[in-house]
Amino acid sequence: MSDLSPWPEGVARHVLPRCASTNAEALSHAARHPGPAWIVTHDQYQGRGRRGRDWAMPAGNFAGSLALRPAGDPAQAALYSFVAALAVADAIAAVAGPAARLALKWPNDVLLNGGKVAGILLESAGHGGAVSALAVGIGVNLAATPPADPDAPFAPVSVAAETGITITPEDFLDLLAPAFAAWEGRLLTEGFAPIRRAFLARAARLGETITARTGRVALVGRFDGIDEGGALLLTTPAGRQSVPAADVYF
Ligand SMILES: O=C(O)CCCC[C@@H]1SC[C@@H]2NC(=O)N[C@@H]21
Numbered sequence: 001m002s003d004l005s006p007w008p009e010g011v012a013r014h015v016l017p018r019c020a021s022t023n024a025e026a027l028s029h030a031a032r033h034p035g036p037a038w039i040v041t042h043d044q045y046q047g048r049g050r051r052g053r054d055w056a057m058p059a060g061n062f063a064g065s066l067a068l069r070p071a072g073d074p075a076q077a078a079l080y081s082f083v084a085a086l087a088v089a090d091a092i093a094a095v096a097g098p099a100a101r102l103a104l105k106w107p108n109d110v111l112l113n114g115g116k117v118a119g120i121l122l123e124s125a126g127h128g129g130a131v132s133a134l135a136v137g138i139g140v141n142l143a144a145t146p147p148a149d150p151d152a153p154f155a156p157v158s159v160a161a162e163t164g165i166t167i168t169p170e171d172f173l174d175l176l177a178p179a180f181a182a183w184e185g186r187l188l189t190e191g192f193a194p195i196r197r198a199f200l201a202r203a204a205r206l207g208e209t210i211t212a213r214t215g216r217v218a219l220v221g222r223f224d225g226i227d228e229g230g231a232l233l234l235t236t237p238a239g240r241q242s243v244p245a246a247d248v249y250f
Pocket of ligand 1: 118
C-alpha cells in the first residue's frame with residue numbers, strides 16, 4: 001500500500017457498530033452539526049442504492065458516508081458524486097497497486113477488472129433551491145462480493161477476490177478521506193473542469209457505443225463525454241443528447 005496522507009483537518013470521524021444506513025445517519029448528522037464528518041459502520045442492515053435499489057453489505061465491506069453542508073445549489077452539490085468516484089478510485093488504487101484495472105462508469109460506479117467494486121449514492125435535504133445537508137454515501141466491496149442484483153447493469157466484484165489483498169473498513173477510510181478532501185479542494189478552488197478531466201481520463205468506454213436506460217427508454221449512442229454539469233453526452237442517430245440521469249450498460 002502507498003504512504004498514507006494525513007486525515008483531513010476539521011473533519012470528524014464516527015464509527016458505528018451497526019446502523020440501518022450511513023446515508024440516513026449522515027443526513028441527520030449534517031442537520032445537527034455544521035462541520036463535515038465521515039460516518040462508517042461495520043454492519044449496515046438497510047443500505048440504500050441508486051434508483052431505489054437495496055445495497056447489501058457483507059461483513060468486512062466498507063459502508064460510509066460523508067456528512068456535509070455544501071455551499072451552492074443542488075446542481076453544484078451533485079458534482080460531489082464525481083469527486084467521490086475519483087477519491088474511491090484513488091483509495092482502491094492505493095490498496096490494490098498499479099496492476100489493478102480500475103475504471104469509472106458514468107455517473108459514479110467504480111469498476112475493478114471490469115466488475116462493479118463500489119457504488120456511490122448522494123442524498124440531500126433542503127428547500128427553496130438550497131441544499132442544507134448532503135450525504136455522500138460510498139459502498140466498497142472490500143472483503144466479499146454481495147449477491148448479484150438481476151436488475152443492476154453490472155455484476156459485483158470484491159477487492160479481496162480480484163487482488164488477494166485484504167484491508168479493514170477503517171484502514172480504507174484512512175485512504176479515502178484524504179483522497180476525497182484533495183479532490184473536493186480542487187472542486188472548490190478550480191471548479192468542475194479538473195474533476196471532469198480526471199473523470200474522463202479514467203472513464204470506461206469513452207468514444208464507444210453504450211446504452212443509457214432511463215425508466216423504459218433506452219438510448220444507444222456513442223459516449224462522447226460529460227458536460228459542465230456532469231450530464232452524459234451521447235451521440236445517437238437522432239443527434240447529440242445530454243442525459244442527466246440514467247443507468248449505463250455496455
Ligand atoms: O447503487 C449504488 O451503486 C450506490 C450504492 C451506495 C451504497 C452506500 S453504502 C454507504 C451509504 N449508505 C447507504 O445506505 N448507501 C450508501
